Amino acid sequence: MLLLKLAFRNITHAGVRTWLNIIVLSFAFVLIVLTEGLYDGMLQQVRDAEIDSNIGGGQFWQKDYDPYNPFSIELSHSEIPANLKMEIEKGNATAVLITSASIFPRNHIQSVQFKGIDPDQKIVNLPVYILKNETDSSIIPGIIGSRMAKSTGLQADDIVSARWRNINGTFDAGDIKIIKVINTEVKSIDNDQIWIPLKKLRDMMQAPQQATLIILNKNISEIPINNSEWIFKDHKYLLKYLNENIDRKRIYSTFMFVLLIGMALLAVFDTQVLAIFKRRKEIGTLMALGMTKWDVIVLYTLEGCIMGILSFIAGFLYGFPLLTYLAKKGIVLPQIIENTQFSILRILYPKYGLKLYVLTSLILFISVTIVSFLPTHRITKLKPSDALKGKLT
Amino acid sequence: MGDSQIIQISNLVKDYAMGKQFFRALHDVNLSINTGEFCGLVGPSGSGKTTLLNIIGALDNPTGGDIIIMNNSIKDLKNKQAAKLRNESIGFIFQTYNLLPVYTVFENVEFPLLLLKKSKKEREEAVMRALEWVGLSDKVNSRPNQLSGGESQRVAVARAMVKLPRIVLADEPTANLDAANSHNILQTMLKLNLELKTTFIFATHDEKVIRYLRRKVALSDGNVINDIIMN
Numbered sequence: 324m325l326l327l328k329l330a331f332r333n334i335t336h337a338g339v340r341t342w343l344n345i346i347v348l349s350f351a352f353v354l355i356v357l358t359e360g361l362y363d364g365m366l367q368q369v370r371d372a373e374i375d376s377n378i379g380g381g382q383f384w385q386k387d388y389d390p391y392n393p394f395s396i397e398l399s400h401s402e403i404p405a406n407l408k409m410e411i412e413k414g415n416a417t418a419v420l421i422t423s424a425s426i427f428p429r430n431h432i433q434s435v436q437f438k439g440i441d442p443d444q445k446i447v448n449l450p451v452y453i454l455k456n457e458t459d460s461s462i463i464p465g466i467i468g469s470r471m472a473k474s475t476g477l478q479a480d481d482i483v484s485a486r487w488r489n490i491n492g493t494f495d496a497g498d499i500k501i502i503k504v505i506n507t508e509v510k511s512i513d514n515d516q517i518w519i520p521l522k523k524l525r526d527m528m529q530a531p532q533q534a535t536l537i538i539l540n541k542n543i544s545e546i547p548i549n550n551s552e553w554i555f556k557d558h559k560y561l562l563k564y565l566n567e568n569i570d571r572k573r574i575y576s577t578f579m580f581v582l583l584i585g586m587a588l589l590a591v592f593d594t595q596v597l598a599i600f601k602r603r604k605e606i607g608t609l610m611a612l613g614m615t616k617w618d619v620i621v622l623y624t625l626e627g628c629i630m631g632i633l634s635f636i637a638g639f640l641y642g643f644p645l646l647t648y649l650a651k652k653g654i655v656l657p658q659i660i661e662n663t664q665f666s667i668l669r670i671l672y673p674k675y676g677l678k679l680y681v682l683t684s685l686i687l688f689i690s691v692t693i694v695s696f697l698p699t700h701r702i703t704k705l706k707p708s709d710a711l712k713g714k715l716t
Numbered sequence: 717m718g719d720s721q722i723i724q725i726s727n728l729v730k731d732y733a734m735g736k737q738f739f740r741a742l743h744d745v746n747l748s749i750n751t752g753e754f755c756g757l758v759g760p761s762g763s764g765k766t767t768l769l770n771i772i773g774a775l776d777n778p779t780g781g782d783i784i785i786m787n788n789s790i791k792d793l794k795n796k797q798a799a800k801l802r803n804e805s806i807g808f809i810f811q812t813y814n815l816l817p818v819y820t821v822f823e824n825v826e827f828p829l830l831l832l833k834k835s836k837k838e839r840e841e842a843v844m845r846a847l848e849w850v851g852l853s854d855k856v857n858s859r860p861n862q863l864s865g866g867e868s869q870r871v872a873v874a875r876a877m878v879k880l881p882r883i884v885l886a887d888e889p890t891a892n893l894d895a896a897n898s899h900n901i902l903q904t905m906l907k908l909n910l911e912l913k914t915t916f917i918f919a920t921h922d923e924k925v926i927r928y929l930r931r932k933v934a935l936s937d938g939n940v941i942n943d944i945i946m947n
Contacts, residue, residue, distance in 0.1 A: 325830055336818030608814040611775060612875075613803020613831045615796050708776040711810065 326618060330625035334633070341630065344594055348634030348691070351587030353642035355580055355683050360646065360673035361654070362576040366569050367674050370562065372508040375448045378561045379416075380539040383407060383546075383553045388421075388535050396423045396436065397488060400533040404550040407537050415543055417444035418534035420524050424487035426499065426517070428475040435471075435515045437487060439524030446538050449512065453503050454520045463523055465499040468513025472504040479504050485517075489529040497527070508669075584687060588694045591627055595698040599623065606702060607710030620699040627695020631688050649673050722786060722882060722915050723749040723772060729780035730767050730938075741767045742938040744781070749917065751882070754909045755931035756918035764938040765919035766887055772917065773806050773885045774798040786882060803831050807876030807914075809886035813868040815860040821847070821871050822856040828879045846874035850904055866897030873901060877908055883915045890922050898924045 334341050374380075388399035403411070403418055410416040420439035425432050440447075442454040450466070457464035463485070467477060477483060479501055486496045499517060507513050525531050537553070539546065545555055599606070609619055653670035730742040742764045749755060757765040770776040771783055774790055783790040788801055802808075807828075815824050825846055829839045847853045850870035860868055869889060876884050886905070890898035906928060909916050918925055926932060934942035 325833070329830070332823070333818055604812075604814060605816060607775075608808075608810075608816065610799065611773065611802060611808045611810075611814075612828050613799050615799040618799070706776060708770040711770075711775065711814070 326622050326625055327629075330622050330629055333622070334626050334629050340594065340598075341633075344590060344630050345634045345637050347590045348587050348631060348687070349638035349642070351583050352634060352638035352683065352687055353646070355583050355687070356638075356642065356675055356679060357646060357649070357673060358579050358583065359576060359679050359683065360650070360675040361671060362572070363676070363679065364650075364672045364674035366572075368508070368672065369565065369569070373511070373562065373565055374541060374558070376507060376509045377447060377512050378538065378558070379446050380541045380543045381545060381555060381557045382539065382561060383537040383548070383555050385535050386552050386554055393423060393434075396421055396535075400490070400528075400530055400535050401552045402532045403534050403537065404548050404553060406548055407546065407553070410539070410543075410546055411537070414445065415540045416537050416546070417441055417446040418521060419536050419538060420521055420528070420530065420533060421535040422487055422524070422528055424485055424517075426475070427484045427486075428477055428481075433475060433515070435485075435517055437485075437524055437527075438516055438518050439521035440518055441521045446540055449507075449518065450503065450505055451518055451520075454518070457500060457502055459500075461498075463497050463499045463519055463527070464502045465517040465519045466503050466505055467501055467517055468505055468507045470510065470513045471516060472501075474515075477501050477504070487527060489527065490533075491529065495527065506669075584690055587687070588690050591630065591691055592694045592698065595623065595627060595695055598626075599698055599701060603705070603710050604713050606705065607707050607712075610707035610710065616703050616705065620696070620702050623699045623702070624692065624696045628688070628692050630695075631691035634691075635684055635688070646673065646675060650675065720750045720752075721748050722751045722753075723747070723917075724784040725768075725772075725781070726783075727781035728768070728771065728778050728783060730764070730771065730776070731779040740938055742771075742778075745938075745940055747933060747940060747943070749915060751915055752909065752913040753931055754906065754916045754929060755933060756920050756926060756929040757933050757935055758920060758926055758929075759935035760921055762937075763935040765921075765935050767938075768935070769885050769887055769917065769919040772883075773808060774801050803828065804879070805882045807879065807881040807884040809869070809872050809876050809884065809889045811888035811891045813860070813865075813872045813892075815868055815871055815875075817860050819859075820856065821852060821858050821860075821863070824860070824871055825874045825878050828875060832879060842878050843874075846878040849877065849908060850874045864897075865892050866894075866900060869893060869897070869901050870904065873904060873908075877912075877914070880912060881914065883917065885917050885919075887919045888922065889918065890920070890925055895924060898922070902928045 385399045385401045387395050389395040400420060407416060411418055417440065422437050424435050424437050426435050440449065440451050442451045444451065454464045454466060462482070472478060481501045482498050483501070484496065485499045486494060488494050499519070525533065545557065606619055610616070650673050653672040655670055725745055725747040728742055728745040729740065731738040731740050745768065757768055759765055767776070771778050771790060772785065774785070774793060778791055785801065786805060788797070793801065816827065819827065822843055825843045826839050829842055834842070844853065847856065850873050852867060852870055852874065855863065855867065860871070863871065884905070890901060893901065902925060905916055908914055918929065920926065929946070931945045932942070933940060
C-alpha cells in the first residue's frame with residue numbers, strides 16, 4: 324500500500340514526463356480500439372451485406388450446381404420440389420435460375436451469367452422490382468452492378484446484344500436493356516452478372532418451373548425436404564470463403580495491433596530505462612533511507628502500471644466520445660478502397676464490443692507492467708553505494 | 717562490545733575490482749565508536765573515508781574483517797536486514813543533499829517515517845519537530861528546487877533526524893555550502909547530538925567541520941593513521 328502511494332505520488336509529481344507517457348499510451352489505446360473496431364465493423368458489415376443481398380437464411384442448391392465450375396452452370400437446374408414451392412408462395416423463399424451467356428458490349432464478347440429472380444421477391448435486398456417497369460416484352464430487362472457496369476462500359480438504358488443456350492443446348496439471342504445500375508456492397512451479386520426476371524429467363528431457357536437455387540428468408544435457417552436433387556447449404560458453408568478471406572485480413576489487423584502496442588510499449592520501456600539511468604542517485608537515496616532493492620523494483624514497476632491505468636482513464640475520457648461519434652456517423656472511405664477483395668463499403672461503421680475494450684485494456688495493462696518491470700532488473704545488481712555515486716553496475 | 721559502544725570495527729578490509737586487479741581501499745581498519753560521539757573520519761580524497769562510512773551504513777559490504785553495529789554484523793546481513801537497519805537506526809546526510817525532487821520539504825522529511833509505517837499523526841508531529849530543529853517550519857510546502865543549498869542541507873539533516881536514529885552518517889555535509897551555512901548546519905547537528913545523544917560520524921576534509929569534531933580519526937591510503945579524542 325505504501326509503495327502504491329509512493330508510486331502514485333512520484334507519477335503525479337513527475338510532470339511532463341508522466342503526461343507525455345500518458346498521452347502516448349492513451350493514444351495507442353484509442354487507436355487500437357478504433358483499428359480493431361474498424362475491422363470488426365467492416366467484417367460485420369460485409370457478412371451482413373452478404374446475408375442480406377445474397378445468401379439469406381441459407382440456400383438449397385440443385386445438386387449439380389457449383390459456382391466455381393462454369394461448366395456446371397448450364398446443367399444445374401431442376402424443377403423446384405413441392406414443399407419449397409409452398410415456401411416460395413408463402414414468401415419464405417425465392418428461386419433463382421442461373422445460366423451462362425455471352426454479351427457483346429462495345430463490339431467485344433464477354434462471358435456473363437444470367438440470374439433470373441422474381442421481381443416481387445422480398446427475400447434478398449436487391450432492387451429487382453424495377454425490372455417490372457419495362458413494358459416492352461420484346462426486350463429483356465436487366466439490372467447490373469456498378470463493377471459490371473465499369474467492366475463492360477454499360478450504363479442505364481443501354482441495350483446490349485446477348486447470346487445464351489436453352490436447356491436443349493440450342494443457341495438463342497436477344498437484346499438486353501439495362502434498366503438500372505445498382506451500387507451494391509456485395510461483389511458476389513455484381514461481377515459478370517445480369518439480373519433479369521425469373522419468368523423471362525425460364526422462357527428464354529425453355530425451363531419452366533425450374534431453378535438453380537432457392538434462397539431462404541434470413542429468419543429461416545433450414546426447411547426439411549426429402550429430395551436428393553436439392554442440397555441445403557447453410558451459413559457455415561456459404562460464408563466459408565468470406566470467413567477465410569476475413570481470417571486472412573485479420574492478420575493485418577493483428578499486425579496493426581502488435582505494431583501499435585509495440586510503439587506504446589517502446590515509449591514506456593524507454594522512459595523506464597531513462598528513469599532508472601536518470602534516477603540512479605534517487606535509487607541509492609531510497610535504499611539508504613531503508614528501502615530494499617525489491618521495494619525499489621516494485622515502486623518503479625508500479626509507476627509504470629499506474630501510468631497504464633491513467634492512460635486508460637485519459638483514453639476513455641477523450642476516446643469514448645470520439646469512438647462513439649465515429650460508430651454512429653461512420654467513416655467515409657475513399658474510392659481507392661473499392662479495389663479490394665471485399666465488398667465495397669462506402670461508409671464504414673466501427674463496432675466496439677465490451678470484449679474489445681476489456682481485452683485491449685487487459686493486454687495493454689499486462690504489457691505495460693511487464694515492460695515497466697523489465698528494465699528494473701538492473702536494480703537487483705545495483706549496490707546502494709554505487710547508486711549514490713550515480714553508477715549503474 | 718561494551719554498553720556504550722555502538723560500532724566495533726575489526727580488521728576491516730575493502731577491495732575494489734579494477735579489471736583483473738584489485739584496489740585495496742581499506743587496510744585492516746580497527747576502530748570502536750561509542751554512543752553519542754561526534755566524530756569524523758578525516759583525510760584527503762581517496763583515503764577511504766567514504767568507503768568506510770558506506771560500510772558502516774550497510775550500503776556496502778566489507779571484503780574482509782567485520783563491523784558490528786548495535787550487535788549486527790554487517791557482513792552477515794541480508795539485503796532486507798541491511799535495509800531494516802538503515803531504516804530504523806541510521807540517518808544519512810549526503811554532500812549533494814539527495815532530496816527527492818518531486819516531493820515537498822514536508823514529504824521529504826516524512827519519507828523515512830512512511831517506511832517505518834508510523835501513523836499520520838505521529839508523522840506530522842515528528843516532521844514538524846524535525847523542521848523546527850533546523851529552522852525550516854515555514855518551508856513545509858516548498859520543493860527542493862525552491863531551496864538554497866543551505867536550506868536543502870538543513871532539510872537533509874531533518875530527514876536524517878526525524879526518526880531519531882541512533883547513528884547519523886554525514887558524507888562531506890558542508891562541501892557545497894558557504895561558511896555561514898556550514899556553521900549553521902554544524903551548530904544544529906551539534907545541538908542534536910548533545911540533546912538526543914545521537915552518534916554523528918562525518919567523512920570530511922573540510923576544516924570548518926573538523927573544528928567541530930570531538931574525535932578525529934585520520935585516514936590515509938586506507939589506513940587509520942591517527943585517532944584523536946578532544947577533551
